[in-house]
Amino acid sequence: MPATYQTRVSPAWVDYNGHLRDAFYLLIFSHATDALMDQLGLDEAGRARTGHTLYTLECHLNFLAEVKEGEAVEVRTQLLAHDRKRLHIHHSLHCPGEDISLAQSEQMLMNIDTATGRSAVFDTAVAQRVQQLADAQRDWPAPEYVQRLIGMPPAK
C-alpha cells in the first residue's frame, strides 16, 4: 500500500512521557485525510470550484505502539466503502516501509456544501475519482482494527 502522508513527530506533539500524545496520532491521520482530499480533487482549488469539503463525522482509534519525538512515520489509507455523500475510510500509521501498525483509525467522512453547512452529493469529477480509488483497491484485504466496540475484557 502506498503512503498517503509522511511526516516526522514534532516536539509539540509529545506529552510528559516524550511519547506522541493520543490527539496527535489523530492529527497525523487528519493530515492524511487532507492528502486524500487532494487526491480526490478536493484540494484548495477543488474546494473553491465545487463549494464542497469533507467533515469527519465519527472516528475510532486504536493506539498500538508508542511513537517518540523525531520519529519518521507514514500513513496508509484504504477506502472501505462509499456512497453518493460519504467515505468510510481506514488509516494505518507505520514506520516508513514497515508492516507493523503503530495505530489505526476507522473514520466516516461526509461531503459538505460549505455555503449551507449541509451534506451534499459529491461533485461529478470527485465522484469519478472516488470510484477509481474504490476500483483500484477492490482486492485489498480488510484492515485488522475495524468495527470494534470499546469494553472491558471478560473477567478471568
Place this chain on the structure above:
Amino acid sequence: MPATYQTRVSPAWVDYNGHLRDAFYLLIFSHATDALMDQLGLDEAGRARTGHTLYTLECHLNFLAEVKEGEAVEVRTQLLAHDRKRLHIHHSLHCPGEDISLAQSEQMLMNIDTATGRSAVFDTAVAQRVQQLADAQRDWPAPEYVQRLIGMPPAK
C-alpha cells in the same frame, strides 16, 4: 455534571474553514483526561510516587457540531466502568453550562508501569479514588454516544 476541564479554542486548533479540526477535539478531551488523572492522584507528584501513568488504548469520537476559534468550551467526564487496571470513560464537550453536546468520546485507558511499559494494577490510593468516583456517579444515566459501530446508513 461538573466540568472536568475548561478552555478556549486556540487559533492553532482551527482548520482552513476556521473550525476546530477533528484532532483538536481529541486534544481537548486529552487535557480532560489529564485533569481526571489529577483527580485520581495521578498528577505529576502521583506519577512520580507510584511509577504509574494512564495510556489511551482505544477511543471513539462523534463530532456533533462545529466549534469556532475563540469559543469557550468545557468537558464533562463520566466513569462508565473500571477494573483493577482499566478505566472505561466518556467525555462530552459543551459550551459552558449548556446541555447540547458538541462532541463525545468513549475511551479505554490502561494503567501502565512506566518503568516496564506494561500494564499494572492501580496503586491502592488511586484505586480508592477510582471507587469513590464510581460510587459518586452510580446513578448517572448512560451517555448517548457509546458502543457505536461506524458504517454506512442503510440504502433508501
